[in-house]
Amino acid sequence: MEIYRSNGVASSLCIRLDSSARASLQEQIYGGIRDAILNGVIAPATRLPSSRTLASDLGISRTTVVLAFDRLLAEGYLSPRRGSGTFVASELPGDLPAAPLSSYRGTHHRGQLNHPPLSRRGAVLASTSPAGWRLGGPPRAFRMGTPALDLFPVRLWAQLVNRRLRSVTLGQLDYGDPAGLQPLRNAIAAHVQATRGTTCEARQIVIVAGAQRGLEMICRMLLDVGETAWFEEPGYPGAQSALVTAGAHIVPVRVDEQGLDVQAGMSRASNARLSYVTPSHQFPLGVPMSLARRLALLRWASRAQAWVLEDDYDSAFRYGTHPIPCLHGLDVDGRVIYIGSFSKTLFPSLRLGFLIAPPDLREPLLAIQRSAPALAPALDQMVVAEFIAEGHYDRHLRRMRSAYRERLDALIDAAERTCNGALSLRPVRTGLHAVADLEDADAETVCREALARGVEATPLSAYYSEPVNAPNGLVLGFGTLRADDMVPGMERLAAAIEAARQR
Numbered sequence: 001m002e003i004y005r006s007n008g009v010a011s012s013l014c015i016r017l018d019s020s021a022r023a024s025l026q027e028q029i030y031g032g033i034r035d036a037i038l039n040g041v042i043a044p045a046t047r048l049p050s051s052r053t054l055a056s057d058l059g060i061s062r063t064t065v066v067l068a069f070d071r072l073l074a075e076g077y078l079s080p081r082r083g084s085g086t087f088v089a090s091e092l093p094g095d096l097p098a099a100p101l102s103s104y105r106g107t108h109h110r111g112q113l114n115h116p117p118l119s120r121r122g123a124v125l126a127s128t129s130p131a132g133w134r135l136g137g138p139p140r141a142f143r144m145g146t147p148a149l150d151l152f153p154v155r156l157w158a159q160l161v162n163r164r165l166r167s168v169t170l171g172q173l174d175y176g177d178p179a180g181l182q183p184l185r186n187a188i189a190a191h192v193q194a195t196r197g198t199t200c201e202a203r204q205i206v207i208v209a210g211a212q213r214g215l216e217m218i219c220r221m222l223l224d225v226g227e228t229a230w231f232e233e234p235g236y237p238g239a240q241s242a243l244v245t246a247g248a249h250i251v252p253v254r255v256d257e258q259g260l261d262v263q264a265g266m267s268r269a270s271n272a273r274l275s276y277v278t279p280s281h282q283f284p285l286g287v288p289m290s291l292a293r294r295l296a297l298l299r300w301a302s303r304a305q306a307w308v309l310e311d312d313y314d315s316a317f318r319y320g321t322h323p324i325p326c327l328h329g330l331d332v333d334g335r336v337i338y339i340g341s342f343s344k345t346l347f348p349s350l351r352l353g354f355l356i357a358p359p360d361l362r363e364p365l366l367a368i369q370r371s372a373p374a375l376a377p378a379l380d381q382m383v384v385a386e387f388i389a390e391g392h393y394d395r396h397l398r399r400m401r402s403a404y405r406e407r408l409d410a411l412i413d414a415a416e417r418t419c420n421g422a423l424s425l426r427p428v429r430t431g432l433h434a435v436a437d438l439e440d441a442d443a444e445t446v447c448r449e450a451l452a453r454g455v456e457a458t459p460l461s462a463y464y465s466e467p468v469n470a471p472n473g474l475v476l477g478f479g480t481l482r483a484d485d486m487v488p489g490m491e492r493l494a495a496a497i498e499a500a501r502q503r
Helices: 025-038 051-058 062-074 101-105 120-126 154-167 182-195 211-222 237-245 262-269 291-304 359-371 378-389 392-418 443-452 483-502
Strands: 078-081 085-088 205-208 228-233 249-256 274-277 307-311 336-341 353-356 423-425 433-438 473-477
Touching (some): 025 062, 051 062, 062 078, 182 205, 182 336, 182 353, 182 378, 205 211, 205 359, 211 307, 211 353, 228 237, 237 249, 249 262, 262 291, 378 392, 392 423, 392 433, 443 473
Parallel strands (some): 228 249
Antiparallel strands (some): 205 353
16 A cells, blocks of 8 residues: 555555465554654654545444554554644653564565674674484474483372462462472482482482583583683583573583593693583483593592583483492592482473582572572472472383383384394483484484474584594484384484485
8 A cells, every 4th residue: 555645644554464474464453553653654643544435444343443543552553643644743751762663574685784793703603503403393203402301290290289289378489498408308319329329418409490501500610711621522512502692612622432631631621610521321322431531530630620420311211231339429538519400310301400419518508599680489499399209200200211211112112123234223221212324324414304304313423622633423312202103213323325426
């Protein structure tokens, strides 16, 4: 529609409606009028057509136009005058942008805005690989990092939530203890000592809003900008992001069949301030760190006055092996900070983790929690505390171990039956993913072909600082997929491998 003005009246507005657009008709009318005001197409104090006239011109409901006008009035773009109609405000809000935000999407911009560049740290963070290649939608083969959500006891969880809501106190609605709920810290301390071969007091435990939050807190607290940190090669992208955020100088240290090569780390940076490790189940290779390497790492940390950050993810799920005590249990010098999480043992969106820190780090950690609060919700903490204390947690873990053993066996069987030797799974002793070596097909090409077929596979190279040195392999999650669905998923992956071979 063209714009015509007569005696200060905008008798018609340039509004283009698209019934197939994602924005509603109300939003399109709101955006069209707002853009015309911001661009100066409609001058201040100009009277607009009545809602009835505009609705008739556009061939839509008057209610839709009225709702758009109401929003513009509420935001200060328009001003009503009793008996005279609706006008563009004489004085627009002072903080309005000079150009409409919607124009950023215009084809003439092509996404090239005249903004300053990201900081060097921001650019590195933006380029960090995700933990796995993902499609949208529900869990599918072979998604990384997602447990068996189909087996979670939702009804029991809801009962515990309702029970806690009925008994919640006013004090529990206030800001909580920055260390976390005392009953939960008591329950975690008891569980860790019973299952992970270490000793700790509830006072050493700090509840955090997810393991990633704990990683970031520790790295910022212990590292100055430019200080050196060892990082496993290959390694977990979330830990890399935490180190980058802290401004650390990251030194990749190779991992072999015994875990982190301590001697290699010492030869590259013997004076490092911190080492991040996943000793119970190295991410992503899955190998446990040998006792000799663990002791060597602790000796180095003691001599170098360095810290060791132990991420004990997925250690609860073992297949045919005895539990491996955590590194924290061997530490006699107070060098190891333990990170645990409920994301895999319960469900990821819970975003609940914990730290076990030496006593002298407790107050600095709590100070960080107070200064930048991102505390786990008190209700979630109460429910998890009861879930553990009443024995549901241990029963759930036993059930999950059995289910994951079945799913792992189904993965191995499906690979043997379907891939004709093109895919060779490495032994899996712990955790919820497997590493598979490829023959005669490029891993990244396979992953792209797999995504096109609705299958999520991640190239092993995604976890290397120098991907060119990575083995030609895939990382496949099996926790989220039922045993019966493993063969169809593997058939699609086999088709992706064949397509990559032809390329």
